[in-house]
Amino acid sequence: MSELEQPRENVQAHLKEVQDLLRRQSLVESLVHRQEMPRHDLVEDLVHRQHVAELSHKLDELHPADIAYILEALPVDERLFVWDLVKAERDGDILLEVSDAVRESLIETMAHDELKAAAEQLDADELADLAPDLPDAVMEDVYLSLDVEERAQLRAAMSYPEGTVGALMDFDMVTVREDVRLEVVLRYLRRFAELPDHTDKLYVTDRNDAVRGVLSLGRMLVCDPEALVSDIMDDDPLMLRPDDKAEDAATAFERYDLVSAPVVSSDDRLIGRVTVAAVVDHIREESEAELLNQVGLREEEDIFAPVLDSVRNRWAWLAVNLVTAFIASRVIGVFEGAIEKLVALAALMPIVAGIGGNSGNQTITMIVRAMAVGQIGHESGKRLLKKEVGVALINGLVWGGLLGVMAWWLYDNAELGVVMTLATTLNLLLAASMGVIIPTAMQRLGRDPALGASVMITACTDSGGFFIFLGLASLFLL
Amino acid sequence: MSELEQPRENVQAHLKEVQDLLRRQSLVESLVHRQEMPRHDLVEDLVHRQHVAELSHKLDELHPADIAYILEALPVDERLFVWDLVKAERDGDILLEVSDAVRESLIETMAHDELKAAAEQLDADELADLAPDLPDAVMEDVYLSLDVEERAQLRAAMSYPEGTVGALMDFDMVTVREDVRLEVVLRYLRRFAELPDHTDKLYVTDRNDAVRGVLSLGRMLVCDPEALVSDIMDDDPLMLRPDDKAEDAATAFERYDLVSAPVVSSDDRLIGRVTVAAVVDHIREESEAELLNQVGLREEEDIFAPVLDSVRNRWAWLAVNLVTAFIASRVIGVFEGAIEKLVALAALMPIVAGIGGNSGNQTITMIVRAMAVGQIGHESGKRLLKKEVGVALINGLVWGGLLGVMAWWLYDNAELGVVMTLATTLNLLLAASMGVIIPTAMQRLGRDPALGASVMITACTDSGGFFIFLGLASLFLL
The missing domain is CATH 3.10.580.10 (CBS-domain)
Known part of the structure; x- marks a missing residue:
């Protein structure tokens, strides 16, 4: 279907319409189910068939991308019902358009021959995109059905890893x-x-x-x-x-x-x-x-995926965070004696850690962004560090000062206020330095500076913040 | 310059070359400065002029987008030096390409007539993009220089707010x-x-x-x-x-x-x-x-911006976070008696709050994403909540159980372990519910569900986590 045959309707409207048809559909089905009156069968069967025909007609009119969108927005049972109604010759194009998670759920329900037929409708570059999700047996059959030129194109398209130009290219040149x-x-x-x-x-x-x-x-x-x-x-x-x-x-x-x-x-x-x-x-x-x-989600989730799939998708990040939180907790553990003597420390310490984490995340986000577009060279590193330290110093004195006054007022303890101000400033300086140093180091090691940046900086500012605040308190207050 | 006149060179290489020329340039300048030997003036002046000519020639060859890139990557003094060397008739195109922050720094240095000349090279739709950054007097002069059709186009282009199709459109139709x-x-x-x-x-x-x-x-x-x-x-x-x-x-x-x-x-x-x-x-x-x-950065920062500009860009978010951190701190304050009696609570409470925050951020990110593409309707809300609660329950029992065992082992206190497990599970359930409820409520109120989502969920899981953990501990352990 050409791009230009699309009317100016909104895909949301299509979704709504399909949902309405599905609801009428399931209403009929549940009626049939509840009454179980054989003599009504014929009438209800007619109504049922009429609704299915209407839905199927509606789907025929839609662009593959719009059908993909609707499939993604429907819960699994309705999704599979709609998928069955889609004309077989459009399966390939639609599978290309849906998200990875939803594609898996659709492919699971398809027989070998259906998959083969769907795959054979595609160009070599499209087939290469779909290949990782298809069973090997299907891919072998499809490969055998290609001519020599197409086989060469498919091999070429599949030989380039994701993230390269080779994986983006097609072969439709004149x-x-x-x-x-x-x-x-x-x-x-x-x-x-x-x-x-x-x-x-x-x-x-x-x-x-x-x-x-x-x-x-x-x-x-x-x-x-x-x-x-x-x-x-x-x-x-x-x-x-x-x-x-x-x-x-x-x-x-x-x-x-x-x-x-x-x-x-x-x-x-x-x-x-x-x-x-x-x-x-x-x-x-x-x-x-x-x-x-x-936020440590490995991939886009099918929002209607089974609970266990979602648990798996979010697992790794929670584990990492648990480890860093445990380390921060042990840092506090070291100072339990100090907290016992001055319990206000327990209430104030999360503020010091929190503001450091926020500020550090700002710095690291900005620097990772600038690195992504290649604007940070070896020389700019020092200059940036100096600037970020300047920003941290100002923020530390202003916000730290404010926090110090609040601590003083709350606990009627001027020294506690001074320690609060000092600790906040120092943790902001730590956040600024690590916000520059972590991505710079990652880049020099040839790693992606964005990967895990937020986890690392927060780990530093949490453990660091607790250590600085409780350490200073132990030194000066007890 | 047509898109196709671009050779296959990398913009990074251009940047490097310009930086090298600038460095040679400043070497000469500092030599002249240091020696201050009048009789050498002539030779050094020649070398200087040669370098400037080379640089200026290099710039003439570059696409406006590449020059924009180089300007963004250079510190302010070098940036302005390069900007002065760019041919005046290209100023308009380059101003369009640079980031907002850098554009401001360039426009500040330009005289009325220079700006007017630069603006007059642009099409009506481009001029509309630049207009907010130009002084009113310049815009008035430019407007007067347009013909009737262009004035109408400029008015049309400027009448649509950012984020609308009107702000994206141009007028180059055949x-x-x-x-x-x-x-x-x-x-x-x-x-x-x-x-x-x-x-x-x-x-x-x-x-x-x-x-x-x-x-x-x-x-x-x-x-x-x-x-x-x-x-x-x-x-x-x-x-x-x-x-x-x-x-x-x-x-x-x-x-x-x-x-x-x-x-x-x-x-x-x-x-x-x-x-x-x-x-x-x-x-x-x-x-x-x-x-x-x-992370609460209002706009892309010019990485070489003055410190105070950066402070301003990051101000609001830090203030909001300080307030939420303060509230969390007061929640802890309520339970100071409990902490005094059992100081282990102080060391363990950030873990409960932390894992809730992480898990809540995962939920809210996923849901805001799905909302952005319009895949969440009124009915799916309940279904999603049920699913997220299921995920939270599993995570709570697994991770919470692990944390409980660790707490038991560390402090040799089985009841503390049970409270830890219970609190972790409850805080994950809170995180899941708020992760669904906050963006859903924002959407129903007609707000952007992404705005401040992370701050709000973290505020809930911090204060909530402390309250649940310390509350349970007060009930069952003391």
Whole structure:
């Protein structure tokens, strides 16, 4: 279905409509079930069939992406009911669109032949995306059904790991030679039934498939048909390599406003192209993953997944946090004597730890962001540390001062106020330093600085905050 | 500069090169400064001038987006030096590309006439983006220099608030009539010097500017030139309204893989278009804002901003957190008697609060995500709550049990272990319920459920955790 056949309706409205049909449906079903009156069977069967037909008709009208959306928003039983009603020849496209978790739930219910039929509708690059979720036996059968060129494309597409340009690329390029006139190209194009989606340019290659340039459709339309391709093509286009990082390609698309770009091998032969549609999907997925990883969710959850699947998805992060919380607890344990003598310490210590954690998370988020876009070099490190320490010092004196006054007023103990101010300031300084040092160190070690940044900084400011506050109190108050 | 004139070089390499030139530059400057030997002036002046020329030449070669990137990555003094070297006629494009914070720092240094000249190079939609950062006097002058159509476009572009389709749209549409043959359209297009960027389709309008359909370039190229536009156009394209949410437009582009889409008024007249380039920028900015807002940063910081600017950017969140931490502290204060009697409580209570906070943040992140894509309706709320409570119960029994055993072992107190397990489980249940209830309530109140979600859930699980644990301990242990 072409993008443009979509009416301006909202997918929310589609969802609502499907839900209404499902509800009427289940109403009938439960009626039949409750009454169990055989002589009503015929009438109810008719009503039932009418509703199913209506729903199935509704689904036929929808774009695969919209059906995917609806499947994700429905609880498992309703989801599978709807999935059964979808025409088999659309299964492949829809499986591509749904989230990983929901895809699994759908594939589980499909027979070998259904899966094979669905997979065979797809292009090689799409098949490669779906492959990890398909049973091996299905993939083998599908592979055998491909022709030589498609097999080569599938192998190529599957050989690049996720996060590379190779994993984003497709093979829908239209190529022309450079020594022909535009008029010939225009005649050649008229033999196509339609051009591949996102064809904003033709790729000009020589007989060895080496890219000589690109020719944009826009340029073709404004130039004299007598012109030679070589005269009007752009002979120095941006080209991607299949092992480039997907993120770098996304940045290039964003920076230079591209619609498609050629992917070439190390000897400059054209092997595929990346379209802005693949880039947009990549950007969305990445930003989603970033948000989820921040709270230790391994992947997007099917919100209607069984409880145990969800437990598994959230397990690792809770375990890590338990360990860091346990360490912080042992730090407090060391100072139990001090707390026994001055119980106010117990009430005040979480404030010191908390404000350090918040401030540290601000610093580390900002620095990880700047690193992600490559704006922090070796020299800027020191400068940044100095700046963050400055910010921490001001915040420490202001907020710490305020907290000190509050502690003084609450417990009528001026020294306690001074210790509070001092501890808050020191913990903010610790937070600022670790907020710069942790991601910088991770980057030098070749690790992703975003990974676990929030856990690490909070571990530092919790244990550190308790240690600083209770330590200072032991020194000066007892 | 066209997107395709970009060579396959990495922007990082450009940055490095500029930094090297700057360093050589400052070396010379400091030499001159240190020696202060007048007779060397001539030679050093030559070297200096050569370096500046080299740098300026390098900058001329770069895409505006790359220069913007370099400006953002340089400390303020070097940034302004480079900015002065950029050709004045490129100022406008570069100001559009840099981040808000850096844009401010650049505009501050520019004179009225420079700003006016820079602004006058821009299209109406670009000018509207820049307008909030320009001094009023400059905008007035620029407005007066526009022709009637441009003024109308500028007013239109500025009348839509950020976050709407109107704020994303531009006015670079090519329109044709439906009753002409393709051949005529092709001849018409050849009179253009070039088509606007991202022209993947022409807009078919009638004499009242009402949209009759769209005609994709790809379709034009494969169809018979004798065909009528009305026969081959798509007469039911996706159309946007200027007051649609930008986020909805982004979802439509992503879902239906669009390159451009028409924006129409309530009476279906064509007023602009949205391109995928604007959508990609929007998606990036949104996901960035989401990450920054999570830790209470109001906006992306210029990493080399003065300390006080940074303090201001982070102020509000720290204040809010201080209040919630203070409340939690007062909850502990209520139980000071209990802590005095059993000091182990002080060491264990942050664990109960901490694991609740982590688990609650996982729940709320997942639910806010699902809400953002509209997958949570009124009915799913109850179902989700049930599921999250189930997850919390399992986690509570497993992790809480483990913590209970540890508490028992550490303090040789079995009852303390039981209280620990019970408190952990209850706080996880609280976290799960609030993780569902807070965003649901926010949504029903018409608020953005993401805003402050993390602060609120942490406030609940901190104060709640302390209260549950210390309360149970007071009841059963003392």
